[in-house]
Amino acid sequence: MLDSKLLMSFDFLNTAIEYLKGVGPKRAALLKSELDIYTFDDLLNYFPFRYIDRSKFSKVANIQSDSAYIQTKGKIHGLKTLGAQRGKRLVGYLRDETGDIELIWFKGLKWVSDKIKPNEEYIVFGKPNYFNGKYNFTHPEIESVAEAEKGVNATLQPFYSSTEKLKSRGLDSRGIARLTKTLVDQIHKVINETLSVEIIQQLKLIPREKALISIHHPENQNILNKAIARLKFEELFFIQLALLRHKFNRVQKVAGHNFSIVGDHFNNFYNQHLPFELTNAQKRVIKEIRANMGTGRQMNRLLQGDVGSGKTLVALMCLLIAIDNNFQACLMPPTEILAQQHFKTISQFLDNMPVSIKLLTGSTKTAERKLIHEDLESGKLNILIGTHALIEEKVKFKNLGFVVIDEQHRFGVEQRAKLWKKNKVPPHVLVMTATPIPRTLAMTVYGDLDISVIDELPPGRKPVQTFHYFDSKRAKLFHFMKQKIAEGRQVYVVYPLINESETLDLKDLMDGYESISRSFPLPDYAISIVHGKMKTDVKDYEMQRFAKGETQIMVATTVIEVGVDVPNASVMVIENAERFGLSQLHQLRGRVGRGGDQSFCILMTSFKLTKEARLRIETMVKTTNGFEIAEVDMKIRGPGDMHGTQQSGVLDLQLADIIRDEKILKYARNLATEILEHDPLLQKPQNAILANRLQQLQKYKYDWSKIS
Numbered sequence: 001m002l003d004s005k006l007l008m009s010f011d012f013l014n015t016a017i018e019y020l021k022g023v024g025p026k027r028a029a030l031l032k033s034e035l036d037i038y039t040f041d042d043l044l045n046y047f048p049f050r051y052i053d054r055s056k057f058s059k060v061a062n063i064q065s066d067s068a069y070i071q072t073k074g075k076i077h078g079l080k081t082l083g084a085q086r087g088k089r090l091v092g093y094l095r096d097e098t099g100d101i102e103l104i105w106f107k108g109l110k111w112v113s114d115k116i117k118p119n120e121e122y123i124v125f126g127k128p129n130y131f132n133g134k135y136n137f138t139h140p141e142i143e144s145v146a147e148a149e150k151g152v153n154a155t156l157q158p159f160y161s162s163t164e165k166l167k168s169r170g171l172d173s174r175g176i177a178r179l180t181k182t183l184v185d186q187i188h189k190v191i192n193e194t195l196s197v198e199i200i201q202q203l204k205l206i207p208r209e210k211a212l213i214s215i216h217h218p219e220n221q222n223i224l225n226k227a228i229a230r231l232k233f234e235e236l237f238f239i240q241l242a243l244l245r246h247k248f249n250r251v252q253k254v255a256g257h258n259f260s261i262v263g264d265h266f267n268n269f270y271n272q273h274l275p276f277e278l279t280n281a282q283k284r285v286i287k288e289i290r291a292n293m294g295t296g297r298q299m300n301r302l303l304q305g306d307v308g309s310g311k312t313l314v315a316l317m318c319l320l321i322a323i324d325n326n327f328q329a330c331l332m333p334p335t336e337i338l339a340q341q342h343f344k345t346i347s348q349f350l351d352n353m354p355v356s357i358k359l360l361t362g363s364t365k366t367a368e369r370k371l372i373h374e375d376l377e378s379g380k381l382n383i384l385i386g387t388h389a390l391i392e393e394k395v396k397f398k399n400l401g402f403v404v405i406d407e408q409h410r411f412g413v414e415q416r417a418k419l420w421k422k423n424k425v426p427p428h429v430l431v432m433t434a435t436p437i438p439r440t441l442a443m444t445v446y447g448d449l450d451i452s453v454i455d456e457l458p459p460g461r462k463p464v465q466t467f468h469y470f471d472s473k474r475a476k477l478f479h480f481m482k483q484k485i486a487e488g489r490q491v492y493v494v495y496p497l498i499n500e501s502e503t504l505d506l507k508d509l510m511d512g513y514e515s516i517s518r519s520f521p522l523p524d525y526a527i528s529i530v531h532g533k534m535k536t537d538v539k540d541y542e543m544q545r546f547a548k549g550e551t552q553i554m555v556a557t558t559v560i561e562v563g564v565d566v567p568n569a570s571v572m573v574i575e576n577a578e579r580f581g582l583s584q585l586h587q588l589r590g591r592v593g594r595g596g597d598q599s600f601c602i603l604m605t606s607f608k609l610t611k612e613a614r615l616r617i618e619t620m621v622k623t624t625n626g627f628e629i630a631e632v633d634m635k636i637r638g639p640g641d642m643h644g645t646q647q648s649g650v651l652d653l654q655l656a657d658i659i660r661d662e663k664i665l666k667y668a669r670n671l672a673t674e675i676l677e678h679d680p681l682l683q684k685p686q687n688a689i690l691a692n693r694l695q696q697l698q699k700y701k702y703d704w705s706k707i708s
């Protein structure tokens with residue numbers, strides 16, 4: 001019975017769109033090419049993007065804002081075509097009892113002018129435009145009052161986006177609405193429910209059929225809200241269910257090393273070597289990781305923490321737990337400079353402790369490399385720090401138990417997978433990132449990873465003070481730099497890099513370097529320069545000079561973005577700051593403020609700024625909170641464009657918005673977790689409906705294989 005119903009719905013909804021009354025082959029071809037609408041189901045899922053309240057009309061004289069879509073009613077007069085070729089346009093006026101408003105069309109001139117008849121009343125719908133001291137409507141939708149009255153007689157009229165080509169075949173918003181009306185009138189009893197009765201009752205959702213009808217042609221605002229809520233919930237819920245089921249599955253299937261012991265290495269370090277008290281956030285996160293690694297299941301965890309929050313130390317203490325359990329561990333930063341720095345820092349921390357630690361990078365000499373390989377295989381080596389060189393096939397461990405990947409956004413999923421294979425039972429994996437991904441986003445995209453967050457900076461840190469100077473204030477900038485250098489501080493000056501191969505970028509940098517050299521001459525000042533075109537050893541030499549304090553100014557491209565730690569550097573100057581993205585600006589600023597001194601970040605820009613650039617700069621000046629910055633960043637760029645999420649595919653949400661609908665998302669996630677905890681494979685009869693729907697979505701809608 002259920003099966004035959006399923007079949008019926010499948011058949012009906014998969015009917016080719018040309019068979020819908022009012023479509024036919026020509027319109028069907030356009031619907032396919034313009035909107036990807038091939039079937040009844042595709043049209044059913046082509047939702048309106050707003051609704052017009054047909055009961056409300058604005059008076060022309062009262063139009064005072066260009067912020068909302070409105071409709072006005074009146075007669076259209078004075079239609080004429082102006083200009084020629086590209087400037088050609090049709091203009092006219094809508095008149096009501098309060099005045100005239102100009103109407104302008106740049107496209108479809110003939111279609112519009114043919115449609116408009118004198119002395120007939122029209123409804124004009126659009127967003128008013130403010131130009132030359134008055135309002136106009138550019139490309140409004142028009143409809144005669146007579147037509148409107150015999151059309152869909154609802155107060156809330158759906159508004160669909162259309163294209164010029166569709167409009168020229170009568171499929172403007174109104175035309176599409178007519179089609180969806182024809183369709184929803186036929187879907188009674190063919191729409192299957194996708195959620196179980198319990199969920200529907202628990203969340204007081206309306207049935208799926210009602211929701212689909214109402215999102216196209218709502219009877220009133222109330223039912224529309226319910227329809228949207230139901231469909232948004234469903235969208236987010238099934239994504240969470242899929243992600244979490246994947247995770248539950250992995251956790252069940254893939255065994256992990258059981259790190260049951262916290263032994264001497266950890267305890268001695270904690271009690272005798274740790275130079276400062278851990279922050280509460282560090283303690284909490286270490287506990288989370290420890291508990292996770294002690295379950296006998298493999299850990300896959302994302303550690304988020306703002307720049308300077310002390311992630312390295314957390315990683316180190318977890319490395320010690322691995323050693324306590326007789327496993328080897330490795331730490332993998334994305335660049336050679338960082339690998340060296342981690343090696344140095346960790347070696348210093350572990351000074352006098354019986355831990356063997358080595359560095360492996362692209363420039364490790366053959367003899368040394370051979371030794372490392374031997375010690376790894378014999379088990380003599382406890383910790384290996386290295387770049388990509390570490391993933392190579394020939395690097396074999398005796399018993400790798402724990403892997404830390406630093407600054408994850410530079411790393412692909414495949415690399416993670418290669419590390420998994422370095423032991424028969426895959427090692428625990430901790431991915432550290434300083435690019436704070438808003439939690440809602442992380443929940444959607446990394447639903448498969450567990451997440452730990454360090455949300456606290458070590459005590460005594462003074463937030464970096466940030467200023468914005470226009471280029472014209474360069475003299476003031478140099479004066480400030482001299483003052484800070486006189487106080488014994490060091491300064492970074494960073495230039496943007498759009499494309500390392502572009503000679504232009506390098507020229508910017510060299511010009512800047514020369515200008516600084518003139519204003520900060522030897523012997524009073526010494527300047528380092530570092531850019532991507534330099535050989536690694538030359539680069540390192542310059543970095544070291546700066547780190548040792550032999551030079552006071554470091555002129556660099558963004559190669560210093562990640563991880564470099566020179567606590568005495570307290571000024572970060574960012575040239576052409578308008579050319580950087582928010583998260584990059586935040587990363588760069590994180591290079592200062594690591595010592596006890598008050599640190600400064602100065603954002604230099606030209607006078608002309610786009611609206612977005614201005615928002616980025618203002619945000620930087622206003623806050624040092626990485627999560628706040630990430631939220632703004634996500635709003636500016638859209639979630640699909642965030643670091644590391646490009647391959648997600650999960651973010652092509654149709655209705656829901658992971659920022660605005662955060663509450664629904666949380667609800668969806670909690671419910672999905674609850675269900676899977678009791679029935680990880682969705683095998684219980686009451687969950688069959690969910691399993692079915694997932695299978696259907698997997699097949700037709702989402703490519704879950706991209707998620708991992």
Ligand code: ADP
Nearest residue numbers: 276277278279306307308309310311312313458
């Ligand atoms: P990030 O999270 O950016 O990798 P680091 O691990 O490099 O941060 O830590 C930044 C600096 O803070 C380092 O110099 C580190 O030694 C120091 N640090 C880390 N934890 C603490 C703490 N609990 N108290 C004081 N300083 C700390």
Ligand code: MG
Nearest residue numbers: 311312406563
């Ligand atoms: Mg770090």
